[in-house]
Amino acid sequence: MTGYSIKEFDPPNVEDDQFWDNFYSFYTKFVKDIHPNDPLTPKPRIVKSLKDPHPDYHINHWLVYTSDKEIVGWADNYISKETHPAYDTNKHVAGCDTVILKEHRHNGLGTQLFRYHLKIVKKYNRTIIQAGTSEESGHNFLRKFGGKEAIQGSENRLQMNEVDWSLMQQWIDDGPERAKEVNLERFVDVSDSDIEEYCVIYTETMNQQPFGELEGRVKETPDSRRQSEERHRKRGGKWTTLISREKNGRISGLTEVFYYPDKPSMLYQNLTGVKEEYRGKGLGKWLKATMLKWISEEYPDVKTIVTGNATTNAPMLSINQRMGFKEYKSGSEYKFQVEELEKLLD
Ligand SMILES: CC(C)(COP(=O)(O)OP(=O)(O)OC[C@H]1O[C@@H](n2cnc3c(N)ncnc32)[C@H](O)[C@@H]1OP(=O)(O)O)[C@@H](O)C(=O)NCCC(=O)NCCS
Structure with missing residues (x-):
């Protein structure tokens, strides 16, 4: 060097x-x-x-x-x-x-x-290092040092001018038909009365995504949520969440997006999660289609929605592909045992 x-x-x-x-x-x-x-x-x-x-x-x-x-x-x-x-x-x-x-x-x-x-x-x-890449040079480098592929995924992108709006409207109309007496609610900061319950469903569904051999999990708490809301706000970000609320008041699902006015043509779709007992009733599709319609009205400058999915996440990919998301770049996360890496670098 x-x-x-x-x-x-x-x-x-x-x-x-x-x-x-x-x-x-x-x-x-x-x-x-x-x-x-x-x-x-x-x-x-x-x-x-x-x-x-x-x-x-x-x-x-x-x-x-x-x-x-x-x-x-x-x-x-x-x-x-x-x-x-x-x-x-x-x-x-x-x-x-x-x-x-x-x-x-x-x-x-x-x-x-x-x-x-x-x-x-x-x-x-x-004892473990994890590192990801979507580039050929990155794969070669990480493999050279003994990295084991822990999970494969891809960045998927939806172009707003390719959305099938009639299908989205159908999902929006089907939502309340299939999930009777359920309402959708949108917020930026989660309310004090919902924050405990929201953090539980967020943690639970986030950790139900396929992780492959990846180590480490997510935990959202009321304090960490408030801290993240503040950190996004300080950077000018708009973090919008849509939840589904059952007749009994419980939160059954969520979807969340991040928008930054300083980069107005791209918007980032993060977690969509539905509690296990409420799955398969169209909630995921209803939440995502409703959010998409709102994005098109609220942020007309958005041209591309970016998200990331594990290649094994069949339900999410099934929804996303029908929405029009296409693979933009595939990638992998690698895992290293620190002890082995040390020997190799010696
Ligand atoms: C992804 C998730 C949000 C879907 O929620 P949901 O309320 O069950 O979604 P819906 O009922 O609206 O739609 C699910 C669709 O996936 C399809 N699906 C389910 N399992 C599938 C599988 N193994 N292969 C292919 N398609 C599948 C269903 O057929 C359904 O489509 P249909 O209603 O047209 O038949 C839910 O599975 C979840 O919370 N998973 C854990 C969190 C996660 O991985 N989130 C994604 C990462 S951001």
Whole structure:
């Protein structure tokens, strides 16, 4: 790795505008390489997000510089703290990302960054590293270091101009016919009276997605939900949720989307979940079709909806494919045993 240097990077303590220009130029090259037709997240949001790290993770970042001080690589790792609500199920796992710009690959930089990851991961006694990729170079790199594919998935995208609106209207009309006396309610901040119950259904259905061999699970609590609402708000994000409420007042399903006015043509669809006892009655389709109709009215600039699904999630894929979602990029998450990785890197 002659001619390069790797430096630790602590975003909350970097005020230098020139640095952030350099960093944003790296970010732009990286995004243009893997998503050439996508709009960029504007610099202010990138800076704001990095300067406001999630308080429940130890987060470490490194940057790779050329001798001309151009940033050409990046690595970060996320290690849950004891304050993290899912600490019990995640305390042996570390999430690691490593990126080297195309022109600078095959110089040993990725390997060197893996050594940095390893040092931190061992410091916090993690035994498993997980890392994902959708790029061929990433698959090759992760396999070279003994990564075992834990799950396959894909980023799926829906183009708003390809939606079959008559089918969506049919799902909306069928909803109350099949699920009698159920109502849909939309919110940004979950109400104080629903928050406990909402966090239970959110945690439960999120963890019922196929995880393959992936380790670590999700836990939403009233505190973590309020914290996330605040963090999205601070970045200008609109996080909208639609729930189904049964006649007895219980929440039976949910779907949620994220919209950022600074990148108005893309919207992100996150979890859709229906409690097991209410499945197969059209609630998932009703929730998603109603949300889609609302998106088209509320955010007419949205052209593309982005989501991610495991390839084995048959019910979700069945709904999404009929909505018009198509595979944009497939990818995998890999899992490493820290002990084995250490031997390989030695
Ligand atoms: C995905 C999920 C939300 C669907 O909820 P639901 O209320 O059962 O959905 P619906 O009844 O509206 O529709 C489900 C459709 O999937 C189809 N389906 C169910 N299992 C299927 C399978 N194994 N293969 C193919 N299609 C399947 C059903 O036939 C149904 O379509 P139909 O009504 O036209 O026959 C629910 O299964 C769930 O909460 N899963 C766990 C969380 C999750 O994985 N969420 C997705 C990740 S974001």
